[in-house]
Amino acid sequence: MTTSRRQAASRRSRRPVRTGRRAGDSGTREAILDAAREQFAERGYEGATIRAIAARADVDPALVHHFYGTKERLFAAAMQLPFVPSEVITAALADRPAGQPAGAYLVRTALSIWDSPGVRDAFVGILRSALTSEQAALMLREFVSRAILGPVASLASGTDPEQTPFRTSLVGSHMLGLALARYILQLPPVAAADADALAAAIGPTIDRYLTGDIGAAAAGS
Amino acid sequence: MTTSRRQAASRRSRRPVRTGRRAGDSGTREAILDAAREQFAERGYEGATIRAIAARADVDPALVHHFYGTKERLFAAAMQLPFVPSEVITAALADRPAGQPAGAYLVRTALSIWDSPGVRDAFVGILRSALTSEQAALMLREFVSRAILGPVASLASGTDPEQTPFRTSLVGSHMLGLALARYILQLPPVAAADADALAAAIGPTIDRYLTGDIGAAAAGS
Numbered sequence: 197m198t199t200s201r202r203q204a205a206s207r208r209s210r211r212p213v214r215t216g217r218r219a220g221d222s223g224t225r226e227a228i229l230d231a232a233r234e235q236f237a238e239r240g241y242e243g244a245t246i247r248a249i250a251a252r253a254d255v256d257p258a259l260v261h262h263f264y265g266t267k268e269r270l271f272a273a274a275m276q277l278p279f280v281p282s283e284v285i286t287a288a289l290a291d292r293p294a295g296q297p298a299g300a301y302l303v304r305t306a307l308s309i310w311d312s313p314g315v316r317d318a319f320v321g322i323l324r325s326a327l328t329s330e331q332a333a334l335m336l337r338e339f340v341s342r343a344i345l346g347p348v349a350s351l352a353s354g355t356d357p358e359q360t361p362f363r364t365s366l367v368g369s370h371m372l373g374l375a376l377a378r379y380i381l382q383l384p385p386v387a388a389a390d391a392d393a394l395a396a397a398i399g400p401t402i403d404r405y406l407t408g409d410i411g412a413a414a415a416g417s
Numbered sequence: 418m419t420t421s422r423r424q425a426a427s428r429r430s431r432r433p434v435r436t437g438r439r440a441g442d443s444g445t446r447e448a449i450l451d452a453a454r455e456q457f458a459e460r461g462y463e464g465a466t467i468r469a470i471a472a473r474a475d476v477d478p479a480l481v482h483h484f485y486g487t488k489e490r491l492f493a494a495a496m497q498l499p500f501v502p503s504e505v506i507t508a509a510l511a512d513r514p515a516g517q518p519a520g521a522y523l524v525r526t527a528l529s530i531w532d533s534p535g536v537r538d539a540f541v542g543i544l545r546s547a548l549t550s551e552q553a554a555l556m557l558r559e560f561v562s563r564a565i566l567g568p569v570a571s572l573a574s575g576t577d578p579e580q581t582p583f584r585t586s587l588v589g590s591h592m593l594g595l596a597l598a599r600y601i602l603q604l605p606p607v608a609a610a611d612a613d614a615l616a617a618a619i620g621p622t623i624d625r626y627l628t629g630d631i632g633a634a635a636a637g638s
Contacts, residue, residue, distance in 0.1 A: 320548050323544075323548055324545060324548045324549065326601055326602065327541050327544055327545045327548065327601060328545065333601055333602060333603065336602055337602045337603055337604055337605075340602065340604065341604065341605075361605065361606045362606040362607070362610065362614070362618075365598065365604045365605070365606040365607040366607065366618055366619070368594075368598060368604060368607075369591070369594040369595045369597070369598035369599070369604070369607050370590070370591050370594050370595075370622075371594065372594040372597050372598055372602075373589075373590040373591050373592065373593040373594020373595065373596075373597065374590045374591075374594065376590070376593050376594065376597060377586065377589060377590035377593055378590075380547055380548060380554055381547065381554060381557055381558045381561065381593075382554065382558055383558055383561065383562065383586045383589060383590070384562075384582065384586070385582045385583040385586040386583070386586040386587065386589075386590050389583065392632075393583070393632065395632075396631065396632025397583075397587055397626070397631040397632050398587070400625070401591075401622045401625070404621075404622070405618070410617065410618040411613075411614065411616075411617025411618050
Protein backbone atom coordinates (compact mmCIF):
# COMPACT_ATOMS: atom_id res chain seq x y z
CA MET A 197 0.00 0.00 0.00
CA THR A 198 1.38 3.38 -0.99
CA THR A 199 1.51 6.41 1.24
CA SER A 200 -1.21 8.08 -0.80
CA ARG A 201 -3.47 5.05 -0.35
CA ARG A 202 -2.84 5.06 3.35
CA GLN A 203 -3.64 8.75 3.44
CA ALA A 204 -6.85 7.99 1.57
CA ALA A 205 -7.69 5.35 4.16
CA SER A 206 -6.88 7.88 6.80
CA ARG A 207 -9.17 10.50 5.29
CA ARG A 208 -12.04 8.01 5.40
CA SER A 209 -11.66 7.67 9.16
CA ARG A 210 -12.60 10.09 11.90
CA ARG A 211 -9.16 10.43 13.37
CA PRO A 212 -5.85 10.58 11.60
CA VAL A 213 -3.58 7.58 11.36
CA ARG A 214 -0.95 7.84 14.03
CA THR A 215 2.44 7.63 12.46
CA GLY A 216 6.06 7.84 13.41
CA ARG A 217 6.49 4.71 15.50
CA ARG A 218 6.72 2.32 12.60
CA ALA A 219 8.18 2.76 9.17
CA GLY A 220 6.29 1.52 6.14
CA ASP A 221 3.33 -0.74 5.52
CA SER A 222 4.93 -4.01 6.47
CA GLY A 223 5.76 -2.70 9.93
CA THR A 224 2.23 -1.40 10.35
CA ARG A 225 0.70 -4.64 9.15
CA GLU A 226 2.93 -6.61 11.48
CA ALA A 227 1.90 -4.40 14.38
CA ILE A 228 -1.76 -4.92 13.55
CA LEU A 229 -1.33 -8.70 13.30
CA ASP A 230 0.55 -8.77 16.61
CA ALA A 231 -2.20 -6.76 18.24
CA ALA A 232 -4.83 -9.03 16.68
CA ARG A 233 -3.14 -12.18 17.99
CA GLU A 234 -3.02 -10.64 21.47
CA GLN A 235 -6.63 -9.53 21.41
CA PHE A 236 -7.97 -12.79 19.99
CA ALA A 237 -5.97 -14.71 22.58
CA GLU A 238 -7.18 -12.53 25.44
CA ARG A 239 -10.81 -12.00 24.48
CA GLY A 240 -11.61 -14.87 22.15
CA TYR A 241 -12.90 -14.52 18.62
CA GLU A 242 -16.25 -12.99 19.56
CA GLY A 243 -14.87 -10.63 22.18
CA ALA A 244 -12.07 -9.15 20.09
CA THR A 245 -12.95 -6.00 18.16
CA ILE A 246 -11.29 -4.20 15.29
CA ARG A 247 -11.40 -1.04 17.41
CA ALA A 248 -9.52 -2.58 20.32
CA ILE A 249 -7.01 -4.20 17.98
CA ALA A 250 -6.40 -0.86 16.27
CA ALA A 251 -5.95 0.85 19.63
CA ARG A 252 -3.41 -1.71 20.72
CA ALA A 253 -1.53 -1.40 17.43
CA ASP A 254 -1.69 2.35 17.77
CA VAL A 255 -3.35 2.85 14.39
CA ASP A 256 -6.73 4.05 13.24
CA PRO A 257 -9.48 1.42 13.01
CA ALA A 258 -10.15 2.53 9.45
CA LEU A 259 -6.67 1.45 8.52
CA VAL A 260 -7.31 -2.02 9.92
CA HIS A 261 -10.52 -2.19 7.90
CA HIS A 262 -8.68 -0.94 4.88
CA PHE A 263 -5.96 -3.58 5.19
CA TYR A 264 -8.10 -6.53 6.22
CA GLY A 265 -11.75 -5.76 5.55
CA THR A 266 -13.43 -7.96 8.14
CA LYS A 267 -12.63 -9.41 11.52
CA GLU A 268 -12.55 -12.88 10.01
CA ARG A 269 -10.05 -11.82 7.35
CA LEU A 270 -7.91 -10.23 10.03
CA PHE A 271 -8.13 -13.42 12.09
CA ALA A 272 -7.16 -15.51 9.07
CA ALA A 273 -4.15 -13.29 8.43
CA ALA A 274 -3.13 -13.25 12.10
CA MET A 275 -3.35 -17.05 12.31
CA GLN A 276 -1.59 -17.43 8.94
CA LEU A 277 -4.53 -19.30 7.47
CA PRO A 278 -3.94 -19.50 3.73
CA PHE A 279 -7.61 -18.63 3.07
CA VAL A 280 -10.69 -17.17 4.72
CA PRO A 281 -12.79 -20.14 5.81
CA SER A 282 -16.32 -18.79 5.61
CA GLU A 283 -15.63 -17.29 2.18
CA VAL A 284 -14.19 -20.49 0.79
CA ILE A 285 -16.98 -22.61 2.27
CA THR A 286 -19.75 -20.26 1.18
CA ALA A 287 -18.35 -20.09 -2.35
CA ALA A 288 -17.97 -23.86 -2.52
CA LEU A 289 -21.52 -24.48 -1.31
CA ALA A 290 -22.84 -22.04 -3.91
CA ASP A 291 -21.02 -24.02 -6.60
CA ARG A 292 -22.49 -27.39 -5.64
CA PRO A 293 -23.76 -29.11 -8.79
CA ALA A 294 -27.52 -29.66 -8.74
CA GLY A 295 -28.41 -33.12 -7.53
CA GLN A 296 -25.09 -33.84 -5.83
CA PRO A 297 -25.67 -34.83 -2.20
CA ALA A 298 -24.42 -32.22 0.25
CA GLY A 299 -22.48 -34.67 2.40
CA ALA A 300 -20.23 -36.12 -0.28
CA TYR A 301 -19.72 -32.67 -1.73
CA LEU A 302 -18.74 -31.28 1.67
CA VAL A 303 -16.23 -34.08 2.21
CA ARG A 304 -14.67 -33.49 -1.21
CA THR A 305 -14.55 -29.75 -0.63
CA ALA A 306 -12.90 -30.16 2.76
CA LEU A 307 -10.31 -32.57 1.37
CA SER A 308 -9.40 -30.21 -1.44
CA ILE A 309 -9.05 -27.30 1.01
CA TRP A 310 -6.97 -29.35 3.44
CA ASP A 311 -4.68 -30.57 0.69
CA SER A 312 -3.75 -27.04 -0.37
CA PRO A 313 -0.39 -25.63 0.74
CA GLY A 314 -0.05 -24.20 4.20
CA VAL A 315 -3.31 -25.59 5.55
CA ARG A 316 -1.85 -28.47 7.50
CA ASP A 317 0.70 -26.22 9.21
CA ALA A 318 -1.96 -23.66 10.11
CA PHE A 319 -4.20 -26.43 11.48
CA VAL A 320 -1.35 -27.84 13.56
CA GLY A 321 -0.45 -24.41 14.95
CA ILE A 322 -3.99 -23.50 15.93
CA LEU A 323 -4.75 -26.90 17.39
CA ARG A 324 -1.53 -26.89 19.38
CA SER A 325 -2.49 -23.53 20.87
CA ALA A 326 -5.93 -24.85 21.74
CA LEU A 327 -4.33 -27.77 23.56
CA THR A 328 -2.06 -25.42 25.48
CA SER A 329 -4.43 -22.75 26.67
CA GLU A 330 -8.11 -22.59 27.57
CA GLN A 331 -8.20 -19.14 26.06
CA ALA A 332 -6.93 -20.39 22.71
CA ALA A 333 -9.47 -23.21 22.82
CA LEU A 334 -12.22 -20.64 23.37
CA MET A 335 -10.94 -18.62 20.43
CA LEU A 336 -10.90 -21.68 18.17
CA ARG A 337 -14.34 -22.81 19.37
CA GLU A 338 -15.89 -19.44 18.60
CA PHE A 339 -14.15 -19.25 15.27
CA VAL A 340 -15.19 -22.76 14.21
CA SER A 341 -18.78 -22.07 15.31
CA ARG A 342 -19.06 -18.85 13.42
CA ALA A 343 -16.83 -19.09 10.36
CA ILE A 344 -17.06 -22.79 9.56
CA LEU A 345 -20.26 -24.21 11.05
CA GLY A 346 -22.16 -20.99 10.30
CA PRO A 347 -22.11 -21.49 6.53
CA VAL A 348 -22.64 -25.25 6.94
CA ALA A 349 -25.86 -24.57 8.85
CA SER A 350 -27.51 -23.47 5.60
CA LEU A 351 -27.38 -27.14 4.52
CA ALA A 352 -29.67 -28.11 7.41
CA SER A 353 -32.49 -25.89 6.16
CA GLY A 354 -35.90 -27.50 6.39
CA THR A 355 -35.16 -29.17 9.73
CA ASP A 356 -36.09 -28.01 13.22
CA PRO A 357 -33.95 -24.87 13.71
CA GLU A 358 -33.45 -25.74 17.37
CA GLN A 359 -31.54 -28.85 16.31
CA THR A 360 -29.29 -27.02 13.86
CA PRO A 361 -26.41 -26.31 16.28
CA PHE A 362 -26.34 -29.97 17.35
CA ARG A 363 -26.47 -31.10 13.72
CA THR A 364 -23.63 -28.83 12.60
CA SER A 365 -21.53 -29.70 15.65
CA LEU A 366 -21.84 -33.39 14.73
CA VAL A 367 -20.63 -32.53 11.23
CA GLY A 368 -17.82 -30.43 12.70
CA SER A 369 -16.78 -33.19 15.10
CA HIS A 370 -16.58 -35.75 12.34
CA MET A 371 -14.66 -33.49 9.96
CA LEU A 372 -12.23 -32.43 12.69
CA GLY A 373 -11.57 -36.07 13.46
CA LEU A 374 -11.04 -36.84 9.79
CA ALA A 375 -8.50 -34.02 9.53
CA LEU A 376 -6.74 -35.19 12.68
CA ALA A 377 -6.60 -38.83 11.57
CA ARG A 378 -5.58 -38.04 7.98
CA TYR A 379 -3.06 -35.25 8.44
CA ILE A 380 -1.72 -35.51 11.99
CA LEU A 381 -1.93 -39.16 13.01
CA GLN A 382 -1.78 -40.26 9.39
CA LEU A 383 -3.71 -43.43 10.15
CA PRO A 384 -2.87 -45.45 7.05
CA PRO A 385 -6.28 -46.26 5.54
CA VAL A 386 -7.76 -42.82 6.10
CA ALA A 387 -4.54 -41.02 5.21
CA ALA A 388 -4.10 -42.96 1.97
CA ALA A 389 -7.75 -43.09 0.94
CA ASP A 390 -8.71 -41.02 -2.08
CA ALA A 391 -11.48 -38.46 -2.10
CA ASP A 392 -13.93 -40.87 -3.80
CA ALA A 393 -13.59 -43.47 -1.06
CA LEU A 394 -13.93 -40.94 1.74
CA ALA A 395 -16.85 -39.16 0.10
CA ALA A 396 -18.64 -42.49 -0.42
CA ALA A 397 -18.06 -43.60 3.16
CA ILE A 398 -18.51 -40.34 5.08
CA GLY A 399 -20.86 -38.39 2.80
CA PRO A 400 -24.02 -40.27 3.85
CA THR A 401 -23.11 -39.68 7.51
CA ILE A 402 -22.87 -35.95 6.92
CA ASP A 403 -26.21 -35.99 5.06
CA ARG A 404 -27.89 -37.74 7.98
CA TYR A 405 -26.38 -35.32 10.49
CA LEU A 406 -27.55 -32.36 8.41
CA THR A 407 -31.10 -33.37 7.55
CA GLY A 408 -31.77 -36.97 8.61
CA ASP A 409 -32.97 -38.70 11.73
CA ILE A 410 -30.46 -38.13 14.52
CA GLY A 411 -32.56 -39.69 17.27
CA ALA A 412 -35.40 -38.53 19.46
CA ALA A 413 -33.16 -37.31 22.26
CA ALA A 414 -32.10 -34.02 20.73
CA ALA A 415 -29.30 -32.45 22.73
CA GLY A 416 -29.91 -29.13 24.38
CA SER A 417 -28.12 -26.59 22.26
CA MET B 418 7.66 -54.45 45.59
CA THR B 419 9.80 -55.91 48.32
CA THR B 420 13.44 -56.85 47.95
CA SER B 421 12.59 -60.53 48.08
CA ARG B 422 10.04 -60.09 45.30
CA ARG B 423 12.56 -58.24 43.23
CA GLN B 424 15.03 -61.01 43.83
CA ALA B 425 12.39 -63.48 42.74
CA ALA B 426 11.88 -61.48 39.57
CA SER B 427 15.60 -61.45 39.14
CA ARG B 428 15.89 -65.20 39.54
CA ARG B 429 13.36 -65.68 36.74
CA SER B 430 15.63 -63.81 34.36
CA ARG B 431 18.86 -64.85 32.75
CA ARG B 432 20.97 -62.08 34.13
CA PRO B 433 20.84 -60.51 37.55
CA VAL B 434 19.17 -57.20 38.22
CA ARG B 435 21.79 -54.50 38.19
CA THR B 436 21.63 -52.55 41.38
CA GLY B 437 23.43 -49.76 43.13
CA ARG B 438 22.65 -46.81 40.87
CA ARG B 439 19.14 -46.22 42.14
CA ALA B 440 17.67 -46.67 45.57
CA GLY B 441 14.32 -48.34 46.02
CA ASP B 442 11.42 -49.30 43.78
CA SER B 443 10.17 -45.83 43.02
CA GLY B 444 13.55 -44.80 41.64
CA THR B 445 13.74 -47.95 39.54
CA ARG B 446 10.20 -47.50 38.26
CA GLU B 447 10.91 -43.90 37.37
CA ALA B 448 14.06 -44.94 35.51
CA ILE B 449 12.09 -47.55 33.56
CA LEU B 450 9.35 -45.05 32.69
CA ASP B 451 11.93 -42.48 31.59
CA ALA B 452 13.62 -45.09 29.43
CA ALA B 453 10.25 -46.15 28.02
CA ARG B 454 9.32 -42.60 27.09
CA GLU B 455 12.64 -42.19 25.32
CA GLN B 456 12.37 -45.48 23.45
CA PHE B 457 8.74 -44.97 22.41
CA ALA B 458 9.58 -41.46 21.24
CA GLU B 459 12.62 -42.63 19.27
CA ARG B 460 11.34 -45.89 17.82
CA GLY B 461 7.58 -45.56 17.88
CA TYR B 462 5.21 -47.93 19.62
CA GLU B 463 5.93 -50.94 17.39
CA GLY B 464 9.69 -50.42 17.31
CA ALA B 465 10.24 -50.07 21.04
CA THR B 466 11.00 -53.28 22.91
CA ILE B 467 10.95 -54.19 26.57
CA ARG B 468 14.52 -55.43 26.14
CA ALA B 469 15.81 -52.10 24.80
CA ILE B 470 13.90 -50.16 27.44
CA ALA B 471 15.38 -52.34 30.17
CA ALA B 472 18.88 -51.85 28.75
CA ARG B 473 18.46 -48.11 28.72
CA ALA B 474 17.14 -48.13 32.28
CA ASP B 475 20.01 -50.39 33.28
CA VAL B 476 17.73 -53.09 34.72
CA ASP B 477 16.89 -56.63 33.78
CA PRO B 478 14.06 -57.10 31.24
CA ALA B 479 12.39 -59.51 33.66
CA LEU B 480 12.04 -56.68 36.14
CA VAL B 481 10.25 -54.55 33.54
CA HIS B 482 7.91 -57.46 32.82
CA HIS B 483 7.42 -57.95 36.52
CA PHE B 484 6.52 -54.31 37.12
CA TYR B 485 4.44 -53.69 34.01
CA GLY B 486 3.51 -57.01 32.42
CA THR B 487 3.10 -55.99 28.79
CA LYS B 488 4.44 -53.34 26.48
CA GLU B 489 1.01 -51.73 26.33
CA ARG B 490 0.82 -51.51 30.12
CA LEU B 491 4.26 -49.97 30.21
CA PHE B 492 3.22 -47.50 27.52
CA ALA B 493 0.08 -46.61 29.47
CA ALA B 494 2.16 -46.02 32.62
CA ALA B 495 4.80 -44.00 30.76
CA MET B 496 2.13 -41.80 29.13
CA GLN B 497 0.24 -41.49 32.41
CA LEU B 498 -2.89 -43.00 30.92
CA PRO B 499 -5.22 -43.80 33.81
CA PHE B 500 -6.07 -47.18 32.23
CA VAL B 501 -4.87 -49.67 29.63
CA PRO B 502 -6.92 -48.99 26.50
CA SER B 503 -7.10 -52.43 24.89
CA GLU B 504 -8.00 -54.05 28.21
CA VAL B 505 -10.77 -51.57 28.96
CA ILE B 506 -12.16 -51.78 25.42
CA THR B 507 -11.96 -55.56 25.24
CA ALA B 508 -13.67 -55.89 28.63
CA ALA B 509 -16.37 -53.42 27.66
CA LEU B 510 -17.07 -55.16 24.37
CA ALA B 511 -17.37 -58.50 26.18
CA ASP B 512 -19.96 -56.93 28.49
CA ARG B 513 -22.19 -55.62 25.70
CA PRO B 514 -25.78 -56.60 26.45
CA ALA B 515 -27.23 -58.95 23.86
CA GLY B 516 -29.19 -57.11 21.22
CA GLN B 517 -27.69 -53.70 21.91
CA PRO B 518 -26.25 -52.24 18.68
CA ALA B 519 -22.48 -52.06 18.73
CA GLY B 520 -22.32 -48.42 17.60
CA ALA B 521 -24.41 -46.89 20.36
CA TYR B 522 -22.70 -49.10 22.91
CA LEU B 523 -19.27 -48.05 21.67
CA VAL B 524 -20.21 -44.37 21.91
CA ARG B 525 -21.51 -44.80 25.47
CA THR B 526 -18.40 -46.77 26.47
CA ALA B 527 -16.08 -44.13 25.02
CA LEU B 528 -17.94 -41.32 26.78
CA SER B 529 -17.75 -43.08 30.12
CA ILE B 530 -14.01 -43.72 29.68
CA TRP B 531 -13.35 -40.14 28.60
CA ASP B 532 -15.31 -38.73 31.52
CA SER B 533 -13.17 -40.55 34.06
CA PRO B 534 -10.50 -38.58 35.94
CA GLY B 535 -7.16 -37.99 34.27
CA VAL B 536 -8.24 -39.02 30.78
CA ARG B 537 -8.66 -35.55 29.35
CA ASP B 538 -5.23 -34.46 30.59
CA ALA B 539 -3.58 -37.58 29.18
CA PHE B 540 -5.34 -37.05 25.84
CA VAL B 541 -4.21 -33.42 25.72
CA GLY B 542 -0.63 -34.33 26.55
CA ILE B 543 -0.35 -37.09 23.95
CA LEU B 544 -2.09 -35.07 21.26
CA ARG B 545 0.11 -32.07 21.94
CA SER B 546 3.19 -34.25 21.50
CA ALA B 547 1.79 -35.62 18.25
CA LEU B 548 1.32 -32.07 16.98
CA THR B 549 4.87 -31.17 17.94
CA SER B 550 6.87 -34.06 16.55
CA GLU B 551 6.49 -36.48 13.65
CA GLN B 552 7.98 -39.16 15.85
CA ALA B 553 5.32 -38.67 18.52
CA ALA B 554 2.63 -38.75 15.83
CA LEU B 555 4.02 -42.08 14.61
CA MET B 556 3.99 -43.42 18.16
CA LEU B 557 0.37 -42.35 18.67
CA ARG B 558 -0.68 -43.73 15.28
CA GLU B 559 0.80 -47.13 16.00
CA PHE B 560 -0.68 -47.17 19.47
CA VAL B 561 -4.17 -46.19 18.29
CA SER B 562 -4.00 -48.77 15.49
CA ARG B 563 -2.99 -51.60 17.75
CA ALA B 564 -4.44 -50.94 21.19
CA ILE B 565 -7.67 -49.14 20.29
CA LEU B 566 -8.66 -50.07 16.74
CA GLY B 567 -7.39 -53.64 17.18
CA PRO B 568 -10.13 -54.63 19.63
CA VAL B 569 -12.71 -52.58 17.69
CA ALA B 570 -11.94 -54.65 14.58
CA SER B 571 -13.68 -57.63 16.16
CA LEU B 572 -16.96 -55.71 15.70
CA ALA B 573 -16.49 -55.75 11.92
CA SER B 574 -16.52 -59.54 11.77
CA GLY B 575 -18.51 -60.95 8.90
CA THR B 576 -17.39 -58.25 6.48
CA ASP B 577 -14.61 -58.39 3.89
CA PRO B 578 -11.43 -58.54 6.02
CA GLU B 579 -9.60 -56.37 3.51
CA GLN B 580 -11.94 -53.51 4.35
CA THR B 581 -11.53 -53.85 8.11
CA PRO B 582 -8.65 -51.37 8.52
CA PHE B 583 -10.57 -48.74 6.54
CA ARG B 584 -13.74 -49.43 8.56
CA THR B 585 -11.99 -49.16 11.93
CA SER B 586 -10.07 -46.06 10.85
CA LEU B 587 -13.39 -44.39 9.98
CA VAL B 588 -14.64 -45.27 13.46
CA GLY B 589 -11.40 -44.00 14.98
CA SER B 590 -11.55 -40.75 13.01
CA HIS B 591 -15.08 -40.04 14.13
CA MET B 592 -14.42 -40.86 17.78
CA LEU B 593 -11.21 -38.80 17.81
CA GLY B 594 -13.15 -35.86 16.43
CA LEU B 595 -15.88 -36.31 19.01
CA ALA B 596 -13.27 -36.27 21.79
CA LEU B 597 -11.63 -33.20 20.33
CA ALA B 598 -14.90 -31.30 19.90
CA ARG B 599 -16.30 -32.31 23.28
CA TYR B 600 -13.29 -32.03 25.55
CA ILE B 601 -10.84 -29.66 23.88
CA LEU B 602 -12.85 -27.26 21.74
CA GLN B 603 -15.91 -27.76 23.94
CA LEU B 604 -18.26 -26.97 21.08
CA PRO B 605 -21.43 -26.25 23.03
CA PRO B 606 -23.97 -28.74 21.61
CA VAL B 607 -21.55 -31.68 21.51
CA ALA B 608 -19.90 -30.77 24.81
CA ALA B 609 -23.22 -30.41 26.63
CA ALA B 610 -25.02 -33.32 24.99
CA ASP B 611 -25.72 -36.33 27.18
CA ALA B 612 -24.71 -39.87 26.33
CA ASP B 613 -28.22 -40.76 25.10
CA ALA B 614 -28.25 -37.99 22.53
CA LEU B 615 -24.76 -38.76 21.27
CA ALA B 616 -25.36 -42.51 21.17
CA ALA B 617 -28.60 -41.97 19.23
CA ALA B 618 -26.96 -39.63 16.74
CA ILE B 619 -23.53 -41.21 16.28
CA GLY B 620 -24.26 -44.87 17.06
CA PRO B 621 -25.85 -45.65 13.66
CA THR B 622 -22.85 -44.07 11.93
CA ILE B 623 -20.48 -46.35 13.80
CA ASP B 624 -22.65 -49.37 12.95
CA ARG B 625 -22.55 -48.48 9.26
CA TYR B 626 -18.79 -47.97 9.35
CA LEU B 627 -18.31 -51.33 11.06
CA THR B 628 -20.61 -53.57 9.06
CA GLY B 629 -22.71 -51.51 6.65
CA ASP B 630 -22.33 -50.23 3.11
CA ILE B 631 -19.42 -47.80 2.99
CA GLY B 632 -19.40 -47.38 -0.77
CA ALA B 633 -18.01 -49.34 -3.68
CA ALA B 634 -14.72 -47.48 -3.76
CA ALA B 635 -12.98 -49.21 -0.88
CA ALA B 636 -9.79 -47.44 0.07
CA GLY B 637 -6.53 -49.28 -0.23
CA SER B 638 -5.55 -50.35 3.23
